[in-house]
Amino acid sequence: MENQSAVIELFVKYLQNRCSHDEVKQLLKYFETENDEETLRHLINAELNVENQGSITNSKEDAVLLKIKSALIAEIRQANDQQPGKIRTLTPRLLKIVAFWLLMSVLAIVLFNNYMYNLKKGILQVKLSTIRTSQAELKKVILFDGTKIWLSPSSTLEFPDQLIGNFREIKLEGEAFFEVAKDKSHPFIIHSDHMDTRVVGTSFDVQSYKGQSHYKVTVVTGIVKVSGVNFAKGRDEGVTLHPNQQSQLDKQSGTLKSIEYPDAQLMLRRKDGILNYDSASVNDIVSDLSRYYNLQIDLESKSKSCLFSGEFDTKRPIEIVLKQLAAAINAKVIFQNGSYVLKGGCEE
Known part of the structure; x- marks a missing residue:
């Protein structure tokens, strides 16, 4: 004492x-x-x-x-x-x-x-922010850790204003291009419906619109781990992606696979509204164009079965872009009742 x-x-x-x-x-x-x-x-x-x-x-x-x-x-x-x-x-x-x-x-x-x-x-007050882009709107977001996100049209991003626990976690519905700030101690996780994307520091594109038949993650730099729930097998499945690879998650079955994607660098242009496709479904392309131009574009059944390879600059008028697409698939563009229609194609 x-x-x-x-x-x-x-x-x-x-x-x-x-x-x-x-x-x-x-x-x-x-x-x-x-x-x-x-x-x-x-x-x-x-x-x-x-x-x-x-x-x-x-x-x-x-x-x-x-x-x-x-x-x-x-x-x-x-x-x-x-x-x-x-x-x-x-x-x-x-x-x-x-x-x-x-x-x-x-x-x-x-x-x-x-x-x-x-x-x-549970005393600490964490602010959750939600950013939504309308059709035809692109938006850049910078998170608290320096991560840069380019949000595509008709997308929703939810994120905290500070680190919570051991992970940097956000939610995405729609599409976004990411440049994740490196932090090995705190992995970056993106939750998209039944798919999770986990990284440390890298650049990649995530496509997870609700109307899509497949969710996609395309890696430009770094290593990305993608996981999803396989409904048929009743268990989680995962793939590890390297540069120039893409994962595809079938929303209906939950089946997850990875493929080689040599043109991954083109995703850098996609965040600026320049869309590139390699044997893509015209149905998916029209969905993209509808979001980027805030317009209704209809397809005849014949056009839906077509595949397209090429590039569109969404800064150009929609009439020019649709004529480019129609010429490639042997279809016609008609404007009627306030919307565009692609008629014919492929088989004709």
């Missing part, structure tokens, strides 16, 4: 800039014994008015104590260098600097502990 009183008295004296050179040495010695060190922890917390948090128990406390010790030792050495062979009272300026760093170091740890405590107890 007597020793604890001595620790408290000396600590208060230190903060009041009244410690001599020998007293600073004595304060340093108190860090060497477990009981005295614990007393100092409580004193530091009390100084910060955080008694309700108790003593610091996080593993980072050792770094704080080491910083405090280093500051005290540096103070002693500086005093000895200035006055060799003499014991001097430390200057108020030095004492204030050491006290300042002592308090700031501990405050940082207390705030971190308080953050984790509130997170575990």
Whole structure:
């Protein structure tokens, strides 16, 4: 008890800039014994008015104590260098600097502990934001970690304003191109209906519109893990994608497969409204064009069975784009009752 009183008295004296050179040495010695060190922890917390948090128990406390010790030792050495062979009272300026760093170091740890405590107890307020793009609208979003997302038309993105737990998780319905900021400690996960896409830091495109028959993930750089639920087998399935590969998830069966996709770099242009296709279903292409132009485009059954390879710049008028598509599949474009219709094609 007597020793604890001595620790408290000396600590208060230190903060009041009244410690001599020998007293600073004595304060340093108190860090060497477990009981005295614990007393100092409580004193530091009390100084910060955080008694309700108790003593610091996080593993980072050792770094704080080491910083405090280093500051005290540096103070002693500086005093000895200035006055060799003499014991001097430390200057108020030095004492204030050491006290300042002592308090700031501990405050940082207390705030971190308080953050984790509130997170575990559900006290921390996390703001969830939702961004929706209308038809014909493209939007760029930058998340709290620096991740860049280019949201395609008719898409919805939901994301938090800060890190929650060990993962960076968001939800996507529709299509978006991602450039994920690297953070190996906190993987980035995109939830899309029955499909999850998991990465660390990479660039890729996700297509997950509700009306699509297949969800697709196309990788430009890095490594991406895609998983989905196989309804027929009643279990999760997963594939690992590398650059120039694409995963395709059949929404009806849940079957997931990966294919080679040599033109993955073209996805970089897709985020800017330039659409590239390689033997794609005309039905899927028309769905894209309807979203990008905010127009109704109808197809005859013959046109639906056609496949198309080529590129469209959605900055050009829709009439020109549809004529380009119609010429490729041997169809005709007709405008009637406020909408466009593709008639014929392929077999004719």
